[in-house]
Amino acid sequence: MGAPGTARRGPVGEAEYPPLSRRSGWSEGSFSEMKYYEQGTSAERWERARTFFDAKRYSMAADILGGLVEEVPDQVGPRLLLARAYYHSAQLKRAEDQLRVLVERDPAEHYARLMLGRTLQRQGRDAEAEPHLRLASALAGDFAAL
Numbered sequence: 001m002g003a004p005g006t007a008r009r010g011p012v013g014e015a016e017y018p019p020l021s022r023r024s025g026w027s028e029g030s031f032s033e034m035k036y037y038e039q040g041t042s043a044e045r046w047e048r049a050r051t052f053f054d055a056k057r058y059s060m061a062a063d064i065l066g067g068l069v070e071e072v073p074d075q076v077g078p079r080l081l082l083a084r085a086y087y088h089s090a091q092l093k094r095a096e097d098q099l100r101v102l103v104e105r106d107p108a109e110h111y112a113r114l115m116l117g118r119t120l121q122r123q124g125r126d127a128e129a130e131p132h133l134r135l136a137s138a139l140a141g142d143f144a145a146l
Contacts, residue, residue: 038064042071046078053081058089069098076102080112087119095119103132110139 038045045064052061065082072078079098086095096119102112117132137143 035063038067042068049078049081049085053085056088058085061085062089062091062094076106076109076112080115083112083115083119087115087122092119092123096123108139110136113139 040048045068049061049064049068052058052064062082062085065078065085068078069075069082079102083095083098083102086092086098096116099112099116099119102109103116106112113132114136117129117136120126120129120132
C-alpha cells in the first residue's frame with residue numbers, strides 16, 4: 001500500500017481509489033478496527049441496529065447504538081433502544097445509566113421509567129425500583145397497578 005494520503009491503484013491497476021485522509025474519517029489503521037456493521041450513514045446504522053435487536057443479537061445492536069447515541073445524544077429512540085439492548089444482554093448498569101439520562105431529560109417518559117424500574121428490580125434493588133414503577137403505571141393510565 002502507498003503512503004497515507006496518496007492515491008492507490010486498484011487490484012488490476014486501472015482504477016484509482018481516492019487517498020485516505022483524516023478529513024474523511026479514515027486512516028490506514030481505522031478500516032481494520034471498524035466492524036462492517038458500524039459503517040454507513042446514521043439512518044443505515046439505525047436500521048441495522050434494529051435488525052440486530054429484532055434478531056436478538058443485543059450485544060451487536062448495542063455496539064452500533066453506542067456510536068449512534070454519541071452522534072445524536074438528544075434523540076430518544078436510539079438511546080432507548082440502546083438501554084433495551086443493554087438490558088436484554090444483562091448489561092444492567094449500562095442500561096440503568098442510559099435510562100437515567102432519559103428520565104432526567106423527560107420525567108414523563110413512561111416507558112423509560114418502566115424500564116428503569118425493571119432494571120433496578122433485576123439488580124435486586126426493589127425499594128429503589130418501586131417509585132419508578134408506580135410513576136410509570138400512573139403515566140400509562142394503569143391506576144389499578146397503583
